[in-house]
Amino acid sequence: MTSIGTGYDLANSIFSPDGRNFQVEYAVKAVENGGTSIGIRCKEGVVLAVEKIITSKLLKPNANKRIATVDRHLGIVYSGMIPDGRHFVDRARDEARAWRDTFKSPIGTADLASRMGGYMQAYTLYQSVRPFGITAIVGGYDPSVDLPVDGEVGRGPSCGAGGKIPGKNFGGPGLYMIEPSGLYWGYYGAATGKGRQAAKAELEKLDLAGPGGESLTLEQAVKEAARIIYVAHDDNKDKDFELEMTWISGPEGPTKGLHQEVPRALREEAERLAKKALESDDEEEEGKDDKMEE
Known part of the structure; x- marks a missing residue:
């Protein structure tokens, strides 16, 4: 294996002899030092959540948002x-x-992921730039019916947002994760950041891709997202954090197809349940330790 520091890491336009791009690998390390972000996709929509580490007591609570609205139906x-x-x-x-x-x-979730994946990949090609030091999770709910757009002319394509082909359904929830290399995949549950391993393990327990995922409601997904962020933060206990969560439902759901912040009452309830679950796990571990000592 080629050792780091032999000159192949001086520019991201250079491959090492064994085909590695060290600048991209360094960008991944920068991501691993950041707060945990997760996304959960269920039948009714998508939930996005992030662990915002409080770096200063002087920061204004609930400011400095880490989840952004890209379009009415899309969040990152x-x-x-x-x-x-x-x-x-x-x-x-x-x-x-x-x-x-x-x-x-409106742009589809998959189309946005494709375009942004290509944009990030371009930053791995040229010596004058560096790769993005982030991994992004894109969530959205593509309209299942055509929506009017300002300046619309004509009828549009036969299968666009919602489509017009009888017997075919379009739209629905979408979740994609885009890495510093520009690689992106579609997910039922995605996690990145410092606590990604613990968060990924918890997401896999939810069986989002199987029958269990179909029965998970959007409110249940919010509560699971809060619990998973608290579990992931357990390895970083010495630092305080804020939980930021947003959700996107279909036209019949609570957000009416829009990307919005989770209502404060629901978020606080989800946090209360997450803390309670964490305390129960700690008590169970202490009980096991006592039995082993006996």
């Missing part, structure tokens, strides 16, 4: 370098706006 959460994330969000908003101007319809 990210872990890693916050300035990189803010630029990424600005670019995503430009892409969503350009799509509306060109196609007279």
Whole structure:
């Protein structure tokens, strides 16, 4: 294996002899130092959540948002370098706006992930730039019916937002995670940041891709997201944090197809249950330790 520091890590346009791009690997390390972000996709919609580490007691509570609205039906959460994330969000908003101007319809979640994946990948090609130090989770609920757009002319394509082909359904929830290399995949549950391993283990327990995922309601997903963030934070107990959560439902759901913050009452209830579950787990572990000592 090629050792780091032999000159192959001086620019991201250089591969090492064994095919590694060290600048991208360093960007992944920057992500791993950031607060945990997760996304949960269920039948009714998508929930995004992030562990915002409080770096100063002087920071204003509930300010400095880490989850951003890109379009009415789309949101992004990210872990890693916050300035990189803010630029990424600005670019995503430009892409969503350009799509509306060109196609007279809202951009699909998969289309946005594709465009932003290509944008991040471009930053791994040139010596004059560096890779993004973030991993982003994109969540959205694509409309199942056509929505009017300002400046719309004509009838549009036969299968656009919602589609017009009899017997075919379009739209629904979507969740994608985009890595610093530009790689992106579609997920039922995604996690990134410092506590990603613990969060991923908890997400896998939910069986989101199986029959259990179909029965998970959006409110249950909110409570699970809060619990998972608290579990992931357990390895970082010495630092205080704020929990920020948003959700996106279909037109019949609580958000009416819009990306919105989870209502304060529901978020506080989810946090209360998360703390209670964490305390129960601690008590069970203490009981096991006592039995082993006996």
